Amino acid sequence: MVEAYQRRSALAHFGLNALASQKADGAGITLGESAHRAIINIRGDAKDPAFTAAVKNATGCDLPAAANTVATAGDVRILWLGPDEWWVVGTDARRAGLIDGLRSAFAGQHTNVTDVSESRTVITMTGPAARDVLARGISLDLHPRAFGPGQCAQTSLSRTNVLLHQTDNAPSYEIYVLKSFADYLWRWIGLIAEDFGMAVKAE
Amino acid sequence: MFVINCPYCGPRDEHEFGYGHEAHIARPTLEQQGTMSDAEWANYLFLRTNTKGVHFERWVHTKGCRRWFNVARHTVTHEILKVYKMGEPKPDISAENLPR
Ligand SMILES: [Zn+2]
Numbered sequence: 001m002v003e004a005y006q007r008r009s010a011l012a013h014f015g016l017n018a019l020a021s022q023k024a025d026g027a028g029i030t031l032g033e034s035a036h037r038a039i040i041n042i043r044g045d046a047k048d049p050a051f052t053a054a055v056k057n058a059t060g061c062d063l064p065a066a067a068n069t070v071a072t073a074g075d076v077r078i079l080w081l082g083p084d085e086w087w088v089v090g091t092d093a094r095r096a097g098l099i100d101g102l103r104s105a106f107a108g109q110h111t112n113v114t115d116v117s118e119s120r121t122v123i124t125m126t127g128p129a130a131r132d133v134l135a136r137g138i139s140l141d142l143h144p145r146a147f148g149p150g151q152c153a154q155t156s157l158s159r160t161n162v163l164l165h166q167t168d169n170a171p172s173y174e175i176y177v178l179k180s181f182a183d184y185l186w187r188w189i190g191l192i193a194e195d196f197g198m199a200v201k202a203e
Numbered sequence: 204m205f206v207i208n209c210p211y212c213g214p215r216d217e218h219e220f221g222y223g224h225e226a227h228i229a230r231p232t233l234e235q236q237g238t239m240s241d242a243e244w245a246n247y248l249f250l251r252t253n254t255k256g257v258h259f260e261r262w263v264h265t266k267g268c269r270r271w272f273n274v275a276r277h278t279v280t281h282e283i284l285k286v287y288k289m290g291e292p293k294p295d296i297s298a299e300n301l302p303r
Contacts, residue, residue, distance in 0.1 A: 067212055082268035083211050139216035153212070155219060156266045 009035030009203070010121040010179035011186055020202035028129025028196030031189060033182075033203065034122040034174065038095035040088040041081075042102060043112040051109060058101035059088055070152050070165055079152045079165060087116075087163070087176075121182050125189070126172035129196035134173065136192045140164070142171075158188045207274065208286050212267045223261030225251045226273045227293050254278055256298035277301075 011033045044051040046065045055063045061073035064080045071078045075094065079087045090098055095117060102113045125133070131142050137158035140147060147153070152165040162185070163176040177185050190198060208214045231239060231247060239247075252258070258278045263271045275285040275296050284302055285294050296302060 082270055085268070139218065154267045155215070161266055 007036065009033055010182040011035070011123075012203075013183075014186065016200055017202045019200035022200070024197060024199035026197055027127065027199035029125055029127035029133055029189075029193055030199040030201050031186070031193070032124040032201030034124050035203075036092045037117065037120075037122060038088075038090040038092055038098055039115075039117045039120055039176070040090075040095075040098055040102065041112075041114040041116050042086050042088055043084055044106070044109065045084060048109075051106075051111060054105035054109065054111075055086075055088075055102070058105040059090075059098060061088075068151050068153050070150050072150075079163065081154060081163070092117075119178060120176045121179050123175040123177060123182065123186060123189070124172070124201065125175065126168075126170045127199075128170075129193075130171050130173055133189060133192050133196060134164075137188065138164070142166075144169075157185065160185050160188075205281060205283065207262060207283065209264045209267060209270070210272050210286055210288050211270055212264060215264070215267060219264060219266040221263045221265040223263055223271065226259045226261045257284060257296050257301075259293055 012035075016033060042055070044055075046052065046063060052063045055061070055078070059073070059076045059078065061076045061078050062071045063086065064071040064078055067080055067083075069080050075091050076098070077089045079089060081087060088098060088102065095115070099113060099115055106113065134142060134157065138155060140153055140155050147166060149166050149168050149171075152163060154161070154163050156162065157164070157175065160177060160181045165174045165176070166172070167174060175185070204217050206214045207217055207220055209220075228247070255278055257275055259273060259275050261271055262274050263269065271289055273287050273289065273291070274283055275287075275294055276283050277298070284296050287294060
């Protein structure tokens with residue numbers, strides 16, 4: 001883990017606070033970064049009641065068994081990645097507690113807990129044009145009949161591997177991306193957003 | 204481009220997947236390995252059926268759940284006739300016996 005005073009978000013070099021102060025009337029999307037989240041990869045058998053109970057115990061959140069869905073409880077979210085794989089996502093402050101809690105709740109079970117927090121950052125995108133911007137680089141059907149709030153998908157956005165999570169009907173999306181691809185993806189979204197107008201959210 | 208129905212994530216664009224060549228090729232057991240000839244090794248390692256018709260093949264959902272699974276695909280029409288999980292038996296599908 002990086003010393004707190006040395007921690008720098010993957011998109012800090014864009015100066016998001018300065019960009020956020022610029023006027024952007026009628027912007028189709030507002031882009032921001034939600035950096036330094038706790039992201040904990042867990043593996044286990046969703047059909048094993050001991051496993052699902054342990055997850056609930058440690059996080060307070062139900063394990064989403066349905067494909068491409070997200071469960072939320074307070075400031076903790078669990079995102080479905082695969083038939084036996086999930087991300088537990090929380091605030092940075094919860095990171096150590098969640099990891100320790102999961103490891104002790106899983107004691108004796110055939111499971112796995114891996115801290116992957118430092119690998120990703122999250123680009124947040126909200127606004128009436130968000131769907132149109134994403135559609136330029138994604139093969140998923142984002143129409144409300146096919147993809148709505150509470151759903152997530154691992155896919156590619158402009159050839160970059162991402163985990164996309166829709167959080168509300170604005171529509172708002174959270175895009176989990178490897179830190180080393182974040183600069184490229186932010187610039188690509190900015191390019192597409194020239195057609196729709198873009199505002200930036202302060203850090 | 205075609206749409207592949209990942210048995211875990213549902214229908215996704217072909218570019219999210221990787222191709223893993225012919226399915227149902229069993230690795231020789233340790234016992235067999237001790238007595239196999241070069242020709243038998245060559246057959247296991249390199250020789251494939253090169254089917255014109257229904258081909259059973261492995262795919263991996265690289266950009267999604269990263270799971271491997273099997274697909275029965277018609278190599279002339281590219282029609283995907285069945286998608287099934289690893290470990291499930293080879294389905295009884297042939298050019299003369301297409302599911303309709
Ligand atoms: Zn999948």
